Amino acid sequence: MLTIKNLHASIEGTPILRGINLEVKAGEVHAIMGPNGSGKSTLASVLAGREEYEVTAGEVSFKGKDLLDLSPEDRAREGVFLAFQYPVEIPGVSSTNFLRTAVNQVREYRGEEALDAVKFLTLMKEKMKLVEMDQKLLSRALNEGFSGGEKKRNEIFQMAMLAPTLSILDETDSGLDIDALRIVSNGVNQLKSKDNATIVVTHYQRLLDYIVPDFVHVLYNGQIVKSGTKELALELEEKGYDWIKEEVDSKATV
Amino acid sequence: MSTLIKQDILVELLANAGTGFEQVRATGKEAFQAQGFPTNKSEEYKFTAITKKIEQSIQNFAAAGAFEVTAAQVKEHVFEGYAGDVLVFANGHFQPELSSTVDGVEISPLSDKANTALGSIAKPEKDPFCALNQSSFDGGIFISVPKKAQIQKPILFLNFFQANAGQVIQPRVWIEAGDFAEVTFINHSVNFSDASYFVNKVVEVKGGVNTQIRYYKLQNEGKNAIEVSNIETDIQKDGRFTSVNVSLSGEMVRNNLSLNILGSNSEGNMYGLYLLNGKTHVDNHTNVDHTVAHAESNELYKGILADSSRGVFNGKIFVRQDAQKTNAFQQNNNILLSEDAVVNTKPQLEIWADDVKCSHGCTTGQLDEEALFYLQARGIAKDQAKGLLLYAFAGEVLEHITDESFREYCIAKVQERLGSNF
Ligand SMILES: Nc1ncnc2c1ncn2[C@@H]1O[C@H](COP(=O)(O)OP(=O)(O)OP(=O)(O)O)[C@@H](O)[C@H]1O
Ligand SMILES: [Mg+2]
Numbered sequence: 001m002l003t004i005k006n007l008h009a010s011i012e013g014t015p016i017l018r019g020i021n022l023e024v025k026a027g028e029v030h031a032i033m034g035p036n037g038s039g040k041s042t043l044a045s046v047l048a049g050r051e052e053y054e055v056t057a058g059e060v061s062f063k064g065k066d067l068l069d070l071s072p073e074d075r076a077r078e079g080v081f082l083a084f085q086y087p088v089e090i091p092g093v094s095s096t097n098f099l100r101t102a103v104n105q106v107r108e109y110r111g112e113e114a115l116d117a118v119k120f121l122t123l124m125k126e127k128m129k130l131v132e133m134d135q136k137l138l139s140r141a142l143n144e145g146f147s148g149g150e151k152k153r154n155e156i157f158q159m160a161m162l163a164p165t166l167s168i169l170d171e172t173d174s175g176l177d178i179d180a181l182r183i184v185s186n187g188v189n190q191l192k193s194k195d196n197a198t199i200v201v202t203h204y205q206r207l208l209d210y211i212v213p214d215f216v217h218v219l220y221n222g223q224i225v226k227s228g229t230k231e232l233a234l235e236l237e238e239k240g241y242d243w244i245k246e247e248v249d250s251k252a253t254v
Numbered sequence: 255m256s257t258l259i260k261q262d263i264l265v266e267l268l269a270n271a272g273t274g275f276e277q278v279r280a281t282g283k284e285a286f287q288a289q290g291f292p293t294n295k296s297e298e299y300k301f302t303a304i305t306k307k308i309e310q311s312i313q314n315f316a317a318a319g320a321f322e323v324t325a326a327q328v329k330e331h332v333f334e335g336y337a338g339d340v341l342v343f344a345n346g347h348f349q350p351e352l353s354s355t356v357d358g359v360e361i362s363p364l365s366d367k368a369n370t371a372l373g374s375i376a377k378p379e380k381d382p383f384c385a386l387n388q389s390s391f392d393g394g395i396f397i398s399v400p401k402k403a404q405i406q407k408p409i410l411f412l413n414f415f416q417a418n419a420g421q422v423i424q425p426r427v428w429i430e431a432g433d434f435a436e437v438t439f440i441n442h443s444v445n446f447s448d449a450s451y452f453v454n455k456v457v458e459v460k461g462g463v464n465t466q467i468r469y470y471k472l473q474n475e476g477k478n479a480i481e482v483s484n485i486e487t488d489i490q491k492d493g494r495f496t497s498v499n500v501s502l503s504g505e506m507v508r509n510n511l512s513l514n515i516l517g518s519n520s521e522g523n524m525y526g527l528y529l530l531n532g533k534t535h536v537d538n539h540t541n542v543d544h545t546v547a548h549a550e551s552n553e554l555y556k557g558i559l560a561d562s563s564r565g566v567f568n569g570k571i572f573v574r575q576d577a578q579k580t581n582a583f584q585q586n587n588n589i590l591l592s593e594d595a596v597v598n599t600k601p602q603l604e605i606w607a608d609d610v611k612c613s614h615g616c617t618t619g620q621l622d623e624e625a626l627f628y629l630q631a632r633g634i635a636k637d638q639a640k641g642l643l644l645y646a647f648a649g650e651v652l653e654h655i656t657d658e659s660f661r662e663y664c665i666a667k668v669q670e671r672l673g674s675n676f
Pocket of ligand 2: 040041170171
């Protein structure tokens with residue numbers, strides 16, 4: 001579904017991603033871990049099409065298409081969804097209005113009929129239940145004044161509404177209390193199918209107890225320096241990143 | 255020194271002006287001659303080179319008289335669903351046969367009644383254009399809302415303009431409301447010409463004790479038109495005056511809005527939105543004068559500027575020594591959509607009382623790129639995402655319009671603009 005080959009990206013001339021290789025197949029869950037500043041959010045943003053990042057080398061194909069060639073909105077319409085590490089507050093834009101515009105533009109792109117007000121509301125109610133989203137939140141402006149946890153929950157709610165094929169969750173677990181974590185993970189798991197895939201960026205093993213990954217990758221200095229199965233996450237939890245850093249750095253000096 | 259010869263202009267304009275009001279006009283003339291057109295040294299017109307613009311565009315200074323407006327045209331330009339009364343003007347001249355009569359309100363062309371009133375609120379010595387209008391106004395209306403009259407339906411001034419290049423239109427409006435009266439005015443213009451004509455309008459609003467007056471204005475001038483508008487009101491005890499001004503087009507527009515707070519427990523509100531593109535230049539100068547204690551003023555002006563348009567905001571707040579416990583708030587926010595667009599914004603607070611709450615703030619920035627990306631990342635096309643964000647910004651001003659059909663009309667106009675030009 002997603003193939004990343006030798007991806008290099010920089011921001012304002014500073015290289016951040018230095019040769020990422022990753023293959024994600026339908027039905028899989030990949031976890032990306034790594035120390036602060038290693039480039040996890042950068043990778044997520046580059047995949048979603050953030051213009052500030054310049055791709056200096058490499059290629060990304062998504063469902064056979066050149067992903068880097070598409071505008072951010074077309075990537076979303078093709079089925080890429082990024083749950084932001086820091087969802088943006090947008091005063092004055094109503095959550096419902098926003099979602100309806102988004103859902104219908106995505107549907108239009110996919111050749112589906114636009115949802116009328118009633119059908120949209122039905123869909124919304126159904127998905128709200130999934131992540132136990134409070135109706136009151138949706139009557140407010142988009143993310144405005146939402147708590148950290150509410151914002152994260154809203155991201156997953158949006159994901160449920162848009163039914164993506166590839167979801168990239170950037171630290172969606174950070175800031176969630178244990179109940180919210182369970183609810184959000186539940187939501188993600190219910191949306192999982194053999195046709196879609198999930199990339200979870202996280203610092204914590206506890207999320208991976210709920211959303212069990214098929215693969216775990218460690219990103220360090222803009223590269224995936226280690227990949228393994230879910231046991232790798234346990235090992236990282238126990239030993240931290242130093243041993244990986246040492247491994248990488250000693251290799252580099254040889 | 256301006257090359258405009260003041261005398262000549264006045265001769266032309268005075269020759270065209272109607273008869274009557276000798277004393278009023280003489281005072282206006284004197285005040286205009288004392289001030290002259292603002293030069294580039296004039297502090298009040300520093301960012302708005304209006305004299306130069308007038309020199310370039312207005313050659314002969316002939317007054318544009320009334321012209322025929324049809325009932326069909328009136329019908330066409332009243333907004334959908336509007337249920338209020340309509341007063342029709344052709345180049346500033348009142349057209350009673352096309353206008354509704356308003357139950358309980360006296361409406362008449364300017365007559366002797368206005369003789370002692372005109373110039374008593376908008377004083378000619380305060381602004382040269384106000385003085386010019388007073389010297390040679392041509393057309394206008396006198397409106398008197400009696401004591402305790404609650405006029406539930408709004409009154410729409412529907413102004414049709416059809417002028418040739420260089421012509422001048424100088425309407426004069428007097429509105430007075432008795433104690434405890436309530437009334438809403440909507441001012442809307444329709445242009446039949448792209449010529450560079452000059453509208454110089456003065457509106458005086460005399461409030462009474464506990465009056466509620468709303469004055470909404472949609473400026474959608476011809477793209478080559480020059481407009482100066484002076485609106486001034488006296489707010490008495492327990493009174494409330496709310497202005498909402500929406501500017502969408504014109505070559506150069508200057509709005510002077512002045513609120514004189516003369517009674518306690520009163521409130522003055524000024525809201526404005528300017529959406530500018532091309533080379534449009536809009537200058538909003540507002541002035542609220544707190545002369546007594548325990549009153550409140552609120553001001554919010556917002557601008558979105560594209561292309562090489564230019565916006566000027568100058569908000570004066572005076573709080574006199576006696577005006578203790580004043581609450582005065584002012585905010586001006588701008589979004590620039592192009593590198594060539596410019597905004598000059600200047601709050602001007604003069605506070606002589608010590609126990610007051612005043613706040614002001616101004617921001618000028620670009621569209622929030624992070625918010626834009628967030629919307630795009632959800633599948634919303636870039637242009638539409640921009641429109642959503644800009645509308646979210648602008649909508650805050652339009653919320654203050656109470657009449658639904660006019661609000662909806664403004665929203666549609668604004669959205670049309672945000673979806674196409676920006
Ligand atoms: N605008 C910028 N200019 C320069 N450097 C930047 C800019 N934005 C991000 N960076 C740098 O890029 C690097 C990678 O940042 P990124 O946000 O991708 O890290 P991360 O792995 O997601 O970290 P975290 O775990 O803290 O979320 C960091 O060193 C960061 O400081
Ligand atoms: Mg990050």
